[in-house]
Amino acid sequence: MNKFAKWGLTLPATIAVTLLLVVPVLITIATTFGEPKGVFSTYTAFFNSGFRTNILYRTLRIALITTAISLVIGFLTAYVIAQMPGRLKSIAIIAAVFPLLTGVVVRSFAWLIILGKNGILNSSLLSLGIISEPLSMLYTEGSVIVAMVYLFVPLMILTLTGVLEGIPRDVVEASASLGARPIATFFQVILPLAVPGLIVGAVLVFTGSFTSYATPQLLGGEQMMMMGTLLYQRAMVTFDWVGASTIAAIMVVITIAVVSIMSRIARRLNPMAV
Amino acid sequence: MTARIHPLLGAFAILVFLFLLAPLVIIVGASLSDTTYLTFPPQGLTLRWFANIFEISAFRNTAITSFQVAILGTGLSLLIGIPAAYALNRYRVGLPKWLGTLFILPILVPEIVFGFSLLKTITIGLGLPVYPSLIIGHALLVLPYSVRVVGASLASFDFSVEEAAISLGCPPLKTFFTVVLPNIRAGVIAAFILAFITSINDVSISVFLTGPGISTLPIQILAHMEQFFDPTIASVSVLLMLVTVGVMAIVEMTLGLTFLTK
Numbered sequence: 001m002n003k004f005a006k007w008g009l010t011l012p013a014t015i016a017v018t019l020l021l022v023v024p025v026l027i028t029i030a031t032t033f034g035e036p037k038g039v040f041s042t043y044t045a046f047f048n049s050g051f052r053t054n055i056l057y058r059t060l061r062i063a064l065i066t067t068a069i070s071l072v073i074g075f076l077t078a079y080v081i082a083q084m085p086g087r088l089k090s091i092a093i094i095a096a097v098f099p100l101l102t103g104v105v106v107r108s109f110a111w112l113i114i115l116g117k118n119g120i121l122n123s124s125l126l127s128l129g130i131i132s133e134p135l136s137m138l139y140t141e142g143s144v145i146v147a148m149v150y151l152f153v154p155l156m157i158l159t160l161t162g163v164l165e166g167i168p169r170d171v172v173e174a175s176a177s178l179g180a181r182p183i184a185t186f187f188q189v190i191l192p193l194a195v196p197g198l199i200v201g202a203v204l205v206f207t208g209s210f211t212s213y214a215t216p217q218l219l220g221g222e223q224m225m226m227m228g229t230l231l232y233q234r235a236m237v238t239f240d241w242v243g244a245s246t247i248a249a250i251m252v253v254i255t256i257a258v259v260s261i262m263s264r265i266a267r268r269l270n271p272m273a274v
Numbered sequence: 275m276t277a278r279i280h281p282l283l284g285a286f287a288i289l290v291f292l293f294l295l296a297p298l299v300i301i302v303g304a305s306l307s308d309t310t311y312l313t314f315p316p317q318g319l320t321l322r323w324f325a326n327i328f329e330i331s332a333f334r335n336t337a338i339t340s341f342q343v344a345i346l347g348t349g350l351s352l353l354i355g356i357p358a359a360y361a362l363n364r365y366r367v368g369l370p371k372w373l374g375t376l377f378i379l380p381i382l383v384p385e386i387v388f389g390f391s392l393l394k395t396i397t398i399g400l401g402l403p404v405y406p407s408l409i410i411g412h413a414l415l416v417l418p419y420s421v422r423v424v425g426a427s428l429a430s431f432d433f434s435v436e437e438a439a440i441s442l443g444c445p446p447l448k449t450f451f452t453v454v455l456p457n458i459r460a461g462v463i464a465a466f467i468l469a470f471i472t473s474i475n476d477v478s479i480s481v482f483l484t485g486p487g488i489s490t491l492p493i494q495i496l497a498h499m500e501q502f503f504d505p506t507i508a509s510v511s512v513l514l515m516l517v518t519v520g521v522m523a524i525v526e527m528t529l530g531l532t533f534l535t536k
Contacts, residue, residue: 013357014358020410095294097522103475105496232390
C-alpha cells in the first residue's frame with residue numbers, strides 16, 4: 001500500500017513534466033544535430049556568424065551587469081530593511097512586493113514612457129536646459145539594463161531580506177561586544193554569512209535576465225536583440241526552426257551550467273554548514 | 275541581526291524605493307491624461323482611456339482568456355502538485371532525490387525555450403489546438419509553486435496526527451481532506467496566488483501559443499503597443515496593477531505579507 005501510494009501520488013506530476021517539458025525540450029535540442037551538413041553544423045554556423053555571437057555576448061554582458069547592479073542595490077536595501085522596526089519594515093516589504101507582482105509588460109512599459117524621445121526624462125532635461133535636443137535613450141543597452149535592474153531589484157531585496165533576517169542576532173552582538181566596529185562586523189560577519197543568499201539571488205537575476213524576452217523586445221528593439229528576442233524572431237518571423245532550436249539549446253546549456261556551478265559554490269561557501 | 279544604519283545608507287534606501295515606485299506612479303498619471311499621446315504629468319484629467327479599453331474587443335477577449343488560463347492552469351498544477359508534494363514529504367526516504375529536481379525543472383528551463391518547444395512538439399507536432407496547449411504550458415510553468423510552497427507547509431506538518439486518524443479507523447482519503455488539507459491551507463492558498471499571478475503576467479510561453487482568435491492580455495498589450503502609443507495602454511496597466519493590489523490584499527489577510535520574504 002505504502003509503496004503504491006508513494007509512487008502513485010508522484011506519478012501524475014512526473015508524467016506531466018517528463019512528457020510535456022523534458023521530452024519536448026530534448027526533441028528541440030535533438031533536431032539541431034540532425035542537419036545533413038554535419039552533426040554540429042548549426043553550432044558552427046551560429047558561432048561563425050558575427051551577428052549571432054554579438055547577440056550572445058551582448059546577452060551575457062547585459063545579464064552580468066544587471067546581476068551586479070541588482071546585487072549591490074538589493075543587498076544594501078535589504079540590509080536597511082532588516083534593521084527597520086516592525087511597522088516600517090512591513091511597509092518597505094509591501095513597496096518591494098508590489099512591483100514584483102506587477103507584470104513584466106507593465107513594468108517595462110513604464111520605462112518606455114520615461115526614456116522615450118518625447119518621454120519624461122527628455123522633456124525634463126530639455127526644460128531644465130541641460131540638453132538642447134532630445135537624446136535617443138531607447139533601444140540602447142543602457143535602456144535594457146535600466147529596465148532589467150528595475151525588474152529584478154525587488155526580487156533581490158526580498159530574497160536578501162529573508163537571508164539577513166535569518167542571521168542570528170547573537171552572532172552580530174558577539175562581534176560588537178568583542179570590540180568590532182560596525183563596519184568590521186558588516187564585512188567580517190554579516191557579509192560572509194550572507195554569501196550563500198547572495199549567490200542564490202545572483203543566480204535568479206542572471207538566469208532571469210539572460211533568458212528574458214519582453215523587456216529586450218520593448219526596450220531593445222531590433223537594434224539591441226538578445227537571445228530571447230533572437231529565438232522568437234528566428235522561430236516566428238523567419239521560420240528558421242533549426243536556427244531557433246540551436247539558440248534554445250545554447251540557452252539551456254548556459255542556464256543549467258550557471259545554476260549547477262553556482263549552487264555548488266554556494267554550498268561550499270556556506271560558513272554555517274561546517 | 276540588529277545594527278545601526280548610517281544616514282547615507284538610509285538615504286540610499288529611500289532613493290531605491292523612489293526608483294521602485296515612481297515608474298508605477300507615472301503610469302497612473304499617464305493613464306489619466308487628456309491627450310492622445312502618453313505624457314506625464316497628465317495634462318487635463320479624464321477617464322476616457324479607461325472607457326476606451328472596453329471599446330476594444332481584443333482587450334476584453336484576451337482578458338477573459340488570460341483569466342481562464344490562469345485559473346485552469348493553476349488548478350491543474352495544484353491537482354498534480356499537491357499529491358506529489360505530499361508524497362515527497364510523507365515518504366522522504368525511499369523516493370529518489372531527482373524527483374524533487376524534476377518538479378522544479380519548469381523554473382530551471384528558460385521559459386522561452388519551453389514555450390518554443392511546446393509549440394514545436396505538442397501544438398504543431400501533435401496537432402493539439404492552441405487553447406489546451408496554452409493551459410498545459412501555464413500549468414507546468416506554475417507547477418514548481420504548487421510542489422514547493424505546498425511542500426514547505428507539509429514539512430512543518432506533524433504526520434503522526436494523520437496516523438492517529440487512520441489508526442482510529444478514518445479512511446486515508448477522508449483523513450487527507452479532513453486532517454491534512456486543513457493544516458496546509460495557508461500553503462495551498464499561497465501556492466494558488468503565486469501561480470495565478472505568474473500565469474496572468476506570463477509573456478515568454480504565451481507568445482508562442484497564440485493563434486487565430488486566441489491570445490492573452492500581456493501579448494495583446496505588446497501587440498497594441500506596436501501600433502498605438504496612446505494612454506489606453508497606461509489605463510490597462512493600471513487595471514492590472516489593481517489586480518496586483520487585490521492579490522496583495524488576499525495575501526495580507528490570509529498569510530501576512532511577510533510570508534513572501536521566507
